[in-house]
Amino acid sequence: MQLERILNKEHQLGDTLAKSVAQDRRADFALCLAMLSPNVLDFSEFHLPESETSEPDRSESALKKELQIGPQQKMAPEKFDMLIGEHNSRLLHEQGLTELRLRNCLDPEPLHIRDDKKHIDLVVLDNCEPTVQAKILAKRAGMLEADKPKMDAVGFYDQLESGEMQQAIQLSA
Numbered sequence: 001m002q003l004e005r006i007l008n009k010e011h012q013l014g015d016t017l018a019k020s021v022a023q024d025r026r027a028d029f030a031l032c033l034a035m036l037s038p039n040v041l042d043f044s045e046f047h048l049p050e051s052e053t054s055e056p057d058r059s060e061s062a063l064k065k066e067l068q069i070g071p072q073q074k075m076a077p078e079k080f081d082m083l084i085g086e087h088n089s090r091l092l093h094e095q096g097l098t099e100l101r102l103r104n105c106l107d108p109e110p111l112h113i114r115d116d117k118k119h120i121d122l123v124v125l126d127n128c129e130p131t132v133q134a135k136i137l138a139k140r141a142g143m144l145e146a147d148k149p150k151m152d153a154v155g156f157y158d159q160l161e162s163g164e165m166q167q168a169i170q171l172s173a
């Protein structure tokens with residue numbers, strides 16, 4: 001028996017496999033499977049028509065537009081504004097919570113009222129030890145490291161070597 005063509009794809013069998021399963025013809029089903037190519041890469045699933053794909057735009061603005069992301073929330077306003085929430089409070093009383101949420105989604109308010117990384121809130125400063133408070137207040141007042149007396153490291157080590165420091169410590173004890 002000679003085959004007219006080699007079977008290497010399932011769709012060449014048509015609905016023979018399905019009929020043999022439905023009619024409980026196991027021998028026909030086994031014969032059909034045996035006639036198929038043993039190489040899986042010959043099956044139809046691996047020979048799908050190829051279409052040209054263009055590389056999608058993955059820039060930040062394109063992704064924000066695709067995902068419908070609103071404007072980015074600022075960390076702080078450009079200039080210091082202590083009354084940043086006053087407008088929102090007035091809007092809440094006049095137009096309601098829904099309008100306030102909508103405005104905040106369209107134009108989110110900054111997370112903080114000042115854009116100063118070295119600013120320390122007074123609440124935090126009040127919780128610090130007095131020595132730390134004094135250092136921070138001295139920095140704010142403008143006392144620089146140059147204003148502090150310099151230490152003579154070489155002279156200090158010389159005193160340690162000669163034993164003068166041990167004598168001063170023994171006298172004070």
